[in-house]
């Protein structure tokens with residue numbers, strides 16, 4: 001009897017917690033999305049109307065480009081590739097709003113003549129279903145064509161089999177990003193591009209110059225990581241996750257890229273210590289946390305500009 005009521009209590013708690021987490025992270029309302037100017041879509045930006053999600057949704061982009069001329073540096077901040085990691089989309093929208101109002105640290109990069117694209121919902125079908133995968137059950141972050149097929153999840157029938165990854169590919173070809181950050185919401189990791197050795201072992205040809213840039217970028221990430229307390233440096237190859245965005249962006253497009261996992265506070269609270277009040281604190285001081293992540297993103301863009309100015313210009317390297 002006692003055991004049963006304990007069990008019931010336990011499952012009630014799990015249900016209550018799940019409900020609160022869901023209520024605590026609502027989808028952004030349409031009004032909220034309209035608060036940010038410069039809204040467009042990947043299909044409109046690239047002029048290719050086919051570049052929508054499986055279910056036909058547009059993939060939203062907030063595109064900030066200086067009016068006068070082509071920018072010297074263009075950056076991408078994207079989230080929502082895994083549709084259930086709602087915190088990532090919220091963070092991208094938060095930073096886009098601040099940027100639009102001139103309140104973000106990223107606004108300080110204006111002296112360097114930059115442009116930024118924000119893509120909050122890369123996987124709109126997954127977002128609407130609160131689903132990690134796209135509408136065809138594919139993990140989009142395994143569908144890119146570097147180390148493709150190395151995964152325990154569904155990577156798609158072949159690389160770029162999915163409309164969402166095709167859309168990102170076209171966007172890259174058009175925008176030629178200097179640096180890109182793919183925001184997720186799961187654990188305390190930075191996932192950097194996989195090491196050159198992992199690429200070479202899989203038969204990818206890479207140049208000496210790319211390896212030089214890799215070393216500079218990898219060092220820059222490690223140098224800035226201590227500001228994110230307790231964060232670990234990972235790579236897709238080491239995790240057994242081939243076909244990831246940052247590997248493709250770095251090794252195929254020479255875009256200085258990484259994956260920023262937003263630490264999900266709930267994961268680190270032992271079940272016994274969770275209290276009702278904890279659940280009402282949005283991501284234990286979400287705004288402070290977001291500001292910290294924004295600082296990291298800002299510093300990494302600064303590092304990317306420095307690497308490019310030092311002559312390791314990724315966009316000038318021979319393609320592979």
Ligand SMILES: [Zn+2]
Nearest residue numbers: 082085184185
């Ligand atoms: Zn993810």
